[in-house]
Amino acid sequence: MDLVKRYKDDVACIIVTPFHHPAFGDQVLPAPSFFADLRRICDENGIVLALDDVRAGFRLSMHGSHAYFGFSPDLTCFSKAIANGYTLSACLGKAALKAAASRVFFTGSFFGGAVEMAAALATLDELERRDAIAHMMKMGTMLQDGLKELARARGLEVVVSGPPTIPYMRFANETNFRRMQRFSGEAARRGVIFHPHHNWFMMEAHKEEDIRQALDVADKCFEVVKKEFGG
Structure with missing residues (x-):
């Protein structure tokens, strides 16, 4: 709020992600009142509130x-x-912004790509029909809980962050990511991808047997890390 007061006449828009999901860091969910307070500040000062839902869209709610x-x-x-x-992006806005948007000219070579549009319609239909978000939440929770349990059993401390559909894990008390890189490299050799620096994405295609396989590989990788780096 202090920044808005200081630069009130210069702030046209505030752009946020639904939660903090950096590379090389833990994911942080918003405080319960964060978005209500931000919405109020924007309304009181005539500021457009824009949500960058590129990464998390359709992984927490079908409505965004x-x-x-x-x-x-x-x-x-x-x-x-x-x-x-498929290569597609979309910007949705409230009706009050339509007139202003109509005065801005921009174009693109692939705006009329019928294949991408058809893929989006089919994808959204399937996500809804299969209740995919609930399934991804279940699989992600299974993965997160399993990783914490396996690490604890090996005497290792890990930090698991983010919503279950977009999880991330790193080793605690480490800033150079050496253990995480070793863990991820060993996992890749065994056919499972755990990105060492970036959050992961659950899919509707992930089934319990896939999660069990990933956890089995993770346990072997935890063993390697414990042997090479200690607890």
Whole structure:
């Protein structure tokens, strides 16, 4: 709020992600009142609130991550999951912004890509029909809980962060990611990808047998890390 007061006449828009999901760091979910307070500040000062939902969109709620966290942005940007890997992005906005948007000219070579549009429609239908988010939540919780339990059994301390559909793990008390890189490299050799620096993405295609396989590999990798680096 102090920054808005200081730069009130210069702030047209505040752009946020639904939660903090950096590379090389823990994911942090918003405080319960964060978005309500931010919405109020934007309304009181005539500021557009835009949500970058490119990474988390359709992984927390089919209506967008703002529905999951209980607030209403003025603009929302989607990509990634919206078309299941096909190159598509979308910006949705409130009706009050349509007139202003119509005065801004921009174009692109692939705006009329019918294949991408068809992929998005099919993807959204399948996500809804299969109740995919609930399934990904279940699989992600199984993975997160399993990693914590396996690490504890090996005498290792890990930090598991993020919502279950977008989990991330790192080794505690480490800033150079050497143990995490070793863990991830060993896992890759065994056919499982755990990105060492970036959050992971659960998919509707992940089944319990996949999670059990990943955890079996993780246990072997924890053993390697414990042997080489200690607890």
